[in-house]
Amino acid sequence: MEHQQAPATVRNVTTPLPAKSLSGGTRVRGTRQAEVLSAALDGLSGFCSAQQIHAELRRHGERIGLTTVYRHLQVLSQDGRVDTIRDAGGEILYRRCRSKAHHHHLTCKSCGRSVEVEGGAVERWAERVATEAGFTNVDHTVELFGQCPECASA
Amino acid sequence: MEHQQAPATVRNVTTPLPAKSLSGGTRVRGTRQAEVLSAALDGLSGFCSAQQIHAELRRHGERIGLTTVYRHLQVLSQDGRVDTIRDAGGEILYRRCRSKAHHHHLTCKSCGRSVEVEGGAVERWAERVATEAGFTNVDHTVELFGQCPECASA
């Protein structure tokens, strides 16, 4: 997986290409599995692993293979339609992007729910620190973990 | 996979290594492997995976098994004597801690070298954002990646 911020040397001028009727939701090939997976992602409030999502779908009686789940999530993340992070165990966790802009996540350690936070300040800090060290083309990963209000009171 | 980053010239510094009398609770046995691995870590300027370190040691003629490297690194990280991060591929990367205080890393995507950066600004930002969302007991992970001066000019 490549963490590459948009290179400043992008000469690829606007080529919208709305081609397919990408009406808001997912439009790939109208397969049952694709839709079901998409719906599952919409229902998620926090990050989940491919295996968790798969298990959940099966539990609901859906007929879908783990391979398919992995393949869809892979494509979706490459297209930037889902965010991915890695948990402590190295598993990849997925979550549908809410905002299109660059952002970070504040995830609850207990329930897994997460909120997207705007990180202008961090962005500027990263840029500054990098410049001071002579580094260029800087990219960054930032994740916040804590306990959400609900879990804290419980 | 082709994780050919970090040249990580492991200098075979025959560190004197004070006569194995670790104060405190941890008692380590003075084995050749343990010393060699420790020396390798001291020579690292950036993060390296267990496999890279192992390969490097073997290249230098050291007789040490991959299992042993993994086991030592595991213990060292639990004791907080080495930092660990995960690369994009999910591999665990290790590096001897330089400063004891809380800090973050700015790592070169090309050569793997890294510098520790002080993150007061981020800490404050994280705290503020978390509080605004009602979260408590907040923790965070921040990693910066870019291209160092040397690699940029090369």
Add this chain to the structure above:
DNA sequence: ATATCTGCAAAGACTTTGCAACCTT
């Protein structure tokens, strides 16, 4: 002498790939 440490082989966990059957267009 003996509690540890080593390291090969095998097991585990997660993810990707090969490929024949299946389904949508």
Add this chain to the structure above:
DNA sequence: AAGGTTGCAAAGTCTTTGCAGATAT
């Protein structure tokens, strides 16, 4: 009918564990 899609099985990664033999104190 054509071509993308699916999913089982097998392969591939990185990492951990079982256990017998080697080693430090």
